[in-house]
Amino acid sequence: MSSILTRILATQQQEVAADATSSPLRGVNNRNLRTFEVSLQQTLDLLPEIAGEDRIVITESGIRSREDVQFMRSHGVHSFLIGETFMRADDVGAEVKKLFA
Numbered sequence: 001m002s003s004i005l006t007r008i009l010a011t012q013q014q015e016v017a018a019d020a021t022s023s024p025l026r027g028v029n030n031r032n033l034r035t036f037e038v039s040l041q042q043t044l045d046l047l048p049e050i051a052g053e054d055r056i057v058i059t060e061s062g063i064r065s066r067e068d069v070q071f072m073r074s075h076g077v078h079s080f081l082i083g084e085t086f087m088r089a090d091d092v093g094a095e096v097k098k099l100f101a
Contacts, residue, residue, distance in 0.1 A: 005058065008046060026050045027081060030062040038062035044075055051076065069099050 005025040028043040028050070043059040051057055059072050060081035069080065082099070089095035 007060070008050070024055050025058065026055055027058040027060050029060045031060075040068065040072065043072065043077060047075065047077070063099070066099055066101070 004023045005027050006023045007027040007029060028046050030040055030042045031038045038061055040059065040062050043057065047057065056079055057077050058079040058081055059077050061083070063069060063072070063080050063082045064085050072078075072080070085099070086092050086095055
């Protein structure tokens with residue numbers, strides 16, 4: 001079975017959160033694409049509207065530390081899209097272990 005990831009941007013929050021699409025994958029971009037500021041609060045703000053038993057919420061951008069991973073997990077988010085942190089790492093494998101060990 002294949003699924004489409006519905007990506008939610010800060011500027012689209014209300015429209016996409018109310019969207020009745022059947023995709024179980026919901027990605028929340030924590031980066032404001034106008035200012036490039038990053039806030040994990042973006043994901044938390046949308047959780048009540050997009051989470052559910054049949055949905056997987058993916059927090060995108062802004063995961064920089066094990067504490068960030070633990071923080072999101074404590075709110076029920078267990079899927080992550082991590083780019084910049086891995087791109088800047090000298091040893092990507094070690095960085096993965098550091099974040100998820």
